Amino acid sequence: MTNEKKNLTTSWGAPVGDNQNSITAGSRGPTLIQDVHLLEKLAHFNRERVPERVVHAKGAGAHGYFEVTNDLTAYTKANFLSEVGKRTPLFIRFSTVAGELGSADTVRDPRGFAVKFYTEEGNYDIVGNNTPVFFIRDAIKFPDFIHTQKRHPATHLKNPNAVWDFWSLSPESLHQVTILMSDRGIPATLRHMDGFGSHTFKWVNEDGEGVWIKYHFKTVQGIKNLSADAAAKIAGENPDYHTEDLYNAIEKGDFPAWKLYVQIMPLKDANTYRFDPFDVTKVWSHKDYPLIEVGKMVLNRNPENYFAEVEQATFSPGTLVPGVEVSPDKMLQGRLFAYADAHRYRVGANHNHLPINRPKAEVRNYQRDGQMRFDGNGGGSVYYEPNSYGGPSEAPEHKPSAYQVSGTADSTAYDHHDHYTQAGDLYRLMTTEERARLVENIVAAMKPVEKDEIKLRQIQHFYKADPEYGTLVAKGLGLSIPEEASSVK
Known part of the structure; x- marks a missing residue:
């Protein structure tokens, strides 16, 4: 078994430089x-x-x-x-x-x-x-x-291995x-x-x-x-x-x-x-x-x-x-x-x-043909635009409004990387009974996961949202909180 790095490629074989950010x-x-x-x-x-x-x-x-x-x-x-x-x-x-x-x-x-x-x-x-x-x-x-x-x-x-592996590697998923x-x-x-x-x-x-x-x-x-x-x-x-x-x-x-x-x-x-x-x-x-x-x-x-x-x-x-x-x-x-x-x-x-x-x-455009076209397909009317035959034309008053954009064209993430505050706030809004059921559902869903590495990585996310949240999930899975879990959010 080789540990040689395998590059992710496009369907035409070119290596992909960033598969996380458009x-x-x-x-x-x-x-x-x-x-x-x-x-x-x-x-x-x-x-x-x-x-x-x-x-x-x-x-x-x-x-x-x-x-x-x-x-x-x-x-x-x-x-x-x-x-x-x-x-x-x-x-x-x-x-x-x-x-x-x-x-x-x-x-x-x-x-x-x-x-x-x-x-x-x-x-x-x-x-x-x-x-x-x-x-x-x-x-x-x-x-x-x-x-x-x-x-x-x-x-x-x-x-479940794929489900929790992906979520644990995508901390932005924690709120949902x-x-x-x-x-x-x-x-x-x-x-x-x-x-x-x-x-x-x-x-x-x-x-x-x-x-x-x-x-x-x-x-x-x-x-x-x-x-x-x-x-x-x-x-x-x-x-x-x-x-x-x-x-x-x-x-x-x-x-x-x-x-x-x-x-x-x-x-x-x-x-x-x-x-x-x-x-x-x-x-x-x-x-x-x-x-x-x-x-x-x-x-x-x-x-x-x-x-x-x-x-x-x-x-x-x-x-x-x-x-x-x-x-x-x-x-x-x-x-x-x-x-x-x-x-x-x-x-x-x-x-x-x-x-x-x-x-x-009423629909008025120049789209024609295609599979299962079951109306008159525009008949013999003008079929392009602009034209000189009185066909439908654009309405500038309905052009979408403009908004400013700026920056460098690059595959980058959002500037804000706090994936934990809102998930933690939601957890703290729950009653004791609701929290217990939440943890019970998570533990039941994560137990079939084969790798402890995946479980521990996800537990860190729960802990960063709220220490009690992560601690209870870890306890339910019979695992300890990783030392790095309490690191800065």
Whole structure:
């Protein structure tokens, strides 16, 4: 057995200089399209499984509406938010992240929370989760992360060694890991959990003035979770428990509802806030930026055909409307490409023509042909732009607003490297009973890990977040706290 170093290479054999950080304009970003290694990883990753979704394969969906309950036109010109009382039809898809199409609903996993608003200015998708943060903060690490959640290539079994090895080597995951292993890791039903846009977005008003925002969907039904034992029992008896619960609730007229809130941050605060506001592993303090009510989402109609509506539904955080724009969040920047690209591969280049994805607004563009083009394909109308034949043309008033970027084009991490404060704060917010269950869940999940090296490395992260947190996990695993665990954060 040789210890010779093996260089990671691209698919064309060139050595990779940095596989942890994408190339960005400065440490904050945005991401540069010249990072061909990032593009290759994301594009190849989207094509690894056929035909189910690479992630979020198992899901349930429903139709409903969104009603504006607060006037926020001072912050955004988005038409669907233009007046109190206005209703917009929508479709939502809930999902687990890592499991296959036939996996159980009640596994410990984040839940996808994707909402498609059929607005008068085109579709708008908020594609988030039931957690406000994520495991990683740079899209270049996403394929590797999801590989750890999938099956071992030899045994075809789930692999806790890979899961905890990756997390222990990616300390930015600690905040999300703490949420996942807490009571919130297994919602009682899809109706009894919150949803989040997770990323930072930009709202722009009629005067071109912008603010940074984060979305929060708060369940009207209240938060309810399942214990690990109850979830395992249900998984064996009814693996489609969440899907069935949502369908039956709507069918009998018990319509689930969520209130939508936003946090609003002035643009200038992004440069001085104590955490980088574009880092999706961090939350904004509600004391600093309180929740402001926007409206109410109600689900009141079940799909008539699961495949046509739920399985073929496609969502992307890049599906935007005037008044809503993106931020330099590196994870979001990668998703802008990866999600739409996944749909073009999985469903087809014309996925937006399917009834579940088709906008209510009229579509006028020069995209033609492609597999399964089932409308008139533009007929004999003009098929290029610019043209002299009266075809649709650009609307400069809807050009996205500008924001300044600076720095050297390089593959660099965010400037802020504190992965422990917010995870520790979350731990200390829990009751004694909640902490005990958190530790119990972590210990149970880590016991199958073969290497003590991996366990000890992860214990150091827990300890740095809170000494009690790390000590209790170590005790549960029958290990001692490493001496270096108490080093400076």
